Amino acid sequence: MGLIVQKYGGTSVGSAERIRRVAERLLATKKAGHDVVAVISAMAGVTDGLIKLARELAPQPNEREMDALLATGEQGASALTALAVNALGGKAVSLSGAAAGIVTDGVHTKAKISHISPRQIHELLAEDYIVIVAGFQGQSPQGAITTLGRGGSDLTAIALAAALKADDCQIFTDVDGVHTCDPRVVSDASKIDEIAYDELLEMAGAGSKVMQSRAVEFAKKFGVGFEVRSSLKDSTGTRAKAETTNMEDVVVRSVSLERDQAKVTIRDVPDRPGCAGKLFSVISAANVSVDMIVQNASSTGTTDVSFTLHKDDLVLAEKILASLVPEIGASAMAATTGVAKLSVVGIGMRSHAGVASRLFACLGEAGVNIQLISTSEIKIAVVIDEGELDRAARATHAAFGLAQPRPAAG
Amino acid sequence: MGLIVQKYGGTSVGSAERIRRVAERLLATKKAGHDVVAVISAMAGVTDGLIKLARELAPQPNEREMDALLATGEQGASALTALAVNALGGKAVSLSGAAAGIVTDGVHTKAKISHISPRQIHELLAEDYIVIVAGFQGQSPQGAITTLGRGGSDLTAIALAAALKADDCQIFTDVDGVHTCDPRVVSDASKIDEIAYDELLEMAGAGSKVMQSRAVEFAKKFGVGFEVRSSLKDSTGTRAKAETTNMEDVVVRSVSLERDQAKVTIRDVPDRPGCAGKLFSVISAANVSVDMIVQNASSTGTTDVSFTLHKDDLVLAEKILASLVPEIGASAMAATTGVAKLSVVGIGMRSHAGVASRLFACLGEAGVNIQLISTSEIKIAVVIDEGELDRAARATHAAFGLAQPRPAAG
Numbered sequence: 048m049g050l051i052v053q054k055y056g057g058t059s060v061g062s063a064e065r066i067r068r069v070a071e072r073l074l075a076t077k078k079a080g081h082d083v084v085a086v087i088s089a090m091a092g093v094t095d096g097l098i099k100l101a102r103e104l105a106p107q108p109n110e111r112e113m114d115a116l117l118a119t120g121e122q123g124a125s126a127l128t129a130l131a132v133n134a135l136g137g138k139a140v141s142l143s144g145a146a147a148g149i150v151t152d153g154v155h156t157k158a159k160i161s162h163i164s165p166r167q168i169h170e171l172l173a174e175d176y177i178v179i180v181a182g183f184q185g186q187s188p189q190g191a192i193t194t195l196g197r198g199g200s201d202l203t204a205i206a207l208a209a210a211l212k213a214d215d216c217q218i219f220t221d222v223d224g225v226h227t228c229d230p231r232v233v234s235d236a237s238k239i240d241e242i243a244y245d246e247l248l249e250m251a252g253a254g255s256k257v258m259q260s261r262a263v264e265f266a267k268k269f270g271v272g273f274e275v276r277s278s279l280k281d282s283t284g285t286r287a288k289a290e291t292t293n294m295e296d297v298v299v300r301s302v303s304l305e306r307d308q309a310k311v312t313i314r315d316v317p318d319r320p321g322c323a324g325k326l327f328s329v330i331s332a333a334n335v336s337v338d339m340i341v342q343n344a345s346s347t348g349t350t351d352v353s354f355t356l357h358k359d360d361l362v363l364a365e366k367i368l369a370s371l372v373p374e375i376g377a378s379a380m381a382a383t384t385g386v387a388k389l390s391v392v393g394i395g396m397r398s399h400a401g402v403a404s405r406l407f408a409c410l411g412e413a414g415v416n417i418q419l420i421s422t423s424e425i426k427i428a429v430v431i432d433e434g435e436l437d438r439a440a441r442a443t444h445a446a447f448g449l450a451q452p453r454p455a456a457g
Numbered sequence: 458m459g460l461i462v463q464k465y466g467g468t469s470v471g472s473a474e475r476i477r478r479v480a481e482r483l484l485a486t487k488k489a490g491h492d493v494v495a496v497i498s499a500m501a502g503v504t505d506g507l508i509k510l511a512r513e514l515a516p517q518p519n520e521r522e523m524d525a526l527l528a529t530g531e532q533g534a535s536a537l538t539a540l541a542v543n544a545l546g547g548k549a550v551s552l553s554g555a556a557a558g559i560v561t562d563g564v565h566t567k568a569k570i571s572h573i574s575p576r577q578i579h580e581l582l583a584e585d586y587i588v589i590v591a592g593f594q595g596q597s598p599q600g601a602i603t604t605l606g607r608g609g610s611d612l613t614a615i616a617l618a619a620a621l622k623a624d625d626c627q628i629f630t631d632v633d634g635v636h637t638c639d640p641r642v643v644s645d646a647s648k649i650d651e652i653a654y655d656e657l658l659e660m661a662g663a664g665s666k667v668m669q670s671r672a673v674e675f676a677k678k679f680g681v682g683f684e685v686r687s688s689l690k691d692s693t694g695t696r697a698k699a700e701t702t703n704m705e706d707v708v709v710r711s712v713s714l715e716r717d718q719a720k721v722t723i724r725d726v727p728d729r730p731g732c733a734g735k736l737f738s739v740i741s742a743a744n745v746s747v748d749m750i751v752q753n754a755s756s757t758g759t760t761d762v763s764f765t766l767h768k769d770d771l772v773l774a775e776k777i778l779a780s781l782v783p784e785i786g787a788s789a790m791a792a793t794t795g796v797a798k799l800s801v802v803g804i805g806m807r808s809h810a811g812v813a814s815r816l817f818a819c820l821g822e823a824g825v826n827i828q829l830i831s832t833s834e835i836k837i838a839v840v841i842d843e844g845e846l847d848r849a850a851r852a853t854h855a856a857f858g859l860a861q862p863r864p865a866a867g
Contacts, residue, residue: 104544
């Protein structure tokens with residue numbers, strides 16, 4: 048008995064048949080004695096269809112109107128889900144983000160939630176309704192519809208769980224939880240039962256796109272425990288929570304993979320304050336998203352700066368750098384495609400030495416050459432040849448004992 | 458210089474290319490010095506697609522959620538139109554019906570507008586925006602999205618024109634105005650330049666579905682003049698207005714045709730108060746829409762009652778009547794399909810005798826047998842064999858001199 052927030056992604060509501068299954072699950076949760084708030088994404092394909100139409104009309108669509116347009120996808124899917132619950136004999140009401148009391152700032156297409164006034168949700172719950180909220184959206188103080196950016200329905204769910212002081216939050220998706228590695232690459236990859244917010248955040252940054260990072264950050268900030276689980280099965284998924292001592296027993300929680308990367312190296316960048324800053328501020332202003340940045344210690348007054356980015360952004364980056372490299376006094380630029388990123392993530396790393404050396408040794412034994420290395424407190428990432436990624440993933444997954452049953456971590 | 462409300466139907470915004478053309482027309486109107494409010498329908502096909510999905514989930518969809526679902530069609534098309542205007546260098550903002558201040562009663566799927574608070578529209582117009590309002594919808598005092606029934610965008614436009622005291626209201630559609638008859642049947646059918654509200658209302662009831670009747674009634678009540686015209690051409694259309702003396706010079710304004718009708722006759726209905734009432738209240742409770750009702754004068758204590766209905770409703774009507782006919786003491790029921798309705802409409806009829814006799818004579822000369830006759834103050838309708846409808850239409854159109862150039866009416 049308690050209040051449960053459930054979030055269903057676009058694949059989970061991708062057809063009438065799937066919407067009906069979501070409705071059945073909502074009803075089952077209600078019948079088990081819980082109050083239920085559901086957050087629904089747009090049906091798979093709908094958002095992309097709307098974006099395509101918009102781009103036909105406007106190469107750079109007005110952001111206010113883009114928000115008004117895209118928000119209709121979640122509103123429609125929410126109404127359909129409510130229709131399905133009612134048709135199955137339940138009581139459900141759908142609400143737009145605005146009607147649900149989600150107030151955001153006025154920054155269109157990437158609004159931040161300022162606060163939630165869940166008065167109407169509470170009233171409807173008291174009247175025994177299953178309340179179905181359109182994900183991904185809110186309303187600015189001026190009354191304009193705003194959206195929360197890609198994956199924003201995750202944030203809607205976590206933020207509602209916090210505002211409603213929900214007893215649980217369940218993120219339903221088309222996989223049955225967070226895995227130790229991509230099961231399509233590593234056959235004995237296993238579902239992770241418990242994960243720390245920080246690990247999920249690092250994994251998202253490392254290419255494992257399970258949940259929107261902002262949603263996880265929000266959950267961390269407000270201590271919202273949640274579970275990532277499958278909308279297609281009935282099995283338990285992965286529970287995300289604040290770190291516990293016990294969690295540190297596992298040194299490495301997962302191996303994350305990111306393909307389609309490119310690597311750029313700028314040679315002989317003058318080792319002066321502001322040089323690297325200028326480089327990346329110009330690139331970022333062009334909306335090129337840069338990932339790993341590596342700069343070696345300088346002894347000669349110049350240094351080499353390398354970074355990775357998605358290969359699709361490389362042409363634009365090269366164009367920008369062609370004039371920028373001489374401008375900042377660097378000597379040359381070299382770009383490579385066909386590289387990928389492998390990262391090991393785990394909060395247990397903090398208290399265990401030797402993770403890096405074990406990773407490098409295992410990759411060495413597998414004959415995988417490391418091109419770049421970058422580390423954070425709970426992550427080690429390496430850039431390697433994309434053709435060697437699968438082999439490297441299997442070797443790393445085995446070396447850190449991630450296959451089921453898990454051996455005691457070292 | 459003034460305020461113009463323009464309404465565009467689903468075909469007019471049926472593709473990105475057509476939306477762009479609408480945007481160009483809005484901009485041209487704005488550049489001509491007018492303030493512009495546009496009312497937009499859902500893109501052709503979108504509403505039907507949503508209804509199909511809803512019916513897959515719920516044979517009798519919850520009406521509140523149906524409204525929430527269908528309203529997204531108009532909201533999306535409005536946002537796309539605003540995107541297109543902005544992309545062409547104009548300034549446009551889209552508003553949902555609720556945001557536009559359209560307040561309705563709480564009767565879902567066929568809400569009535571209670572009042573309009575156009576504060577936000579006025580503010581946006583003052584800031585030089587083209588204001589684009591999602592048609593067909595409003596908001597109940599409780600904050601639920603409501604819709605105004607089929608063709609409701611016409612009503613949105615007329616009601617906004619009234620509330621904003623607009624200088625003109627233009628209903629853009631895929632035909633270039635109201636015609637003297639269906640041009641596919643009568644090759645010399647011509648566009649009508651001016652028409653009275655009452656004529657439009659009778660024509661809608663007679664099968665000429667140019668505009669939603671409620672919208673015309675609203676226009677009549679509040680004296681909103683409007684023009685029905687083509688979104689594909691630049692020609693002037695048909696202007697609807699309150700009746701003028703001059704208008705009465707034309708005895709018959711148009712010949713309206715309605716196919717796919719069925720005729721039911723109930724024999725020997727007891728001529729007692731309440732008998733016919735019971736008949737039609739039971740039929741209407743089953744959502745069967747009955748059109749012409751004809752009852753002959755009684756001399757024997759019983760009478761025959763005939764009525765027409767759409768042929769698709771006949772099976773249901775027959776099922777209901779099978780038990781109802783003996784219950785009310787009638788003797789038998791006879792049903793005919795393959796009939797159609799031809800109506801002549803014109804406010805000039807009121808002051809001219811002999812319209813009925815001229816119609817009957819011309820049909821007789823054309824060898825068309827009349828099965829039922831029903832008249833109102835400004836309409837005469839006959840039921841005839843559907844196979845004879847086209848011939849009857851051409852003969853009637855000619856007999857009343859409706860081809861261009863119009864002869865003086867008698």
